[in-house]
Amino acid sequence: MLLRLRAAAVVGTDGLExxxxxxxxxxxxxxxxxxxxxxxxxxxxxxGPEDRLRHLVLRAGIDLETFWTQWLDHALSEFARLPDTARE
Known part of the structure; x- marks a missing residue:
């Protein structure tokens, strides 16, 4: 997705949103x-020790997915602010 976004600056944003x-x-x-x-x-x-370790792994997944959803919200917000000519 990051590469797709970077390439959009050169090849256009068709389908990006x-x-x-x-x-x-x-x-x-x-x-x-x-x-x-x-x-x-x-x-x-x-x-318990085993539970805490398992939960730690799960928390990594939660934190990662939280990052992506927040980043994508930001990316969509920025995309909406582009001039129409930049989104074609």
Missing amino acids: ADLRRHRELHARQLAEYREIERRDFPPGKD
Whole structure:
């Protein structure tokens, strides 16, 4: 996605917004799934050593998907601010 965005500055943005929205939806769904796993598998008080390690791995996934959804929101916002001529 980052390479696609960088290339758009040279080759144009045709289809870029749809790609950004599609990726945003994929990352949002993955984030929701990870949060559901966290809710289900790591309730308050479940903090044994093995649980803490497993939760740490899950938190990496949550943090990564949070980053991507926030970044894609920002990218879509910036894309909307481009002049129409730059989006053709």
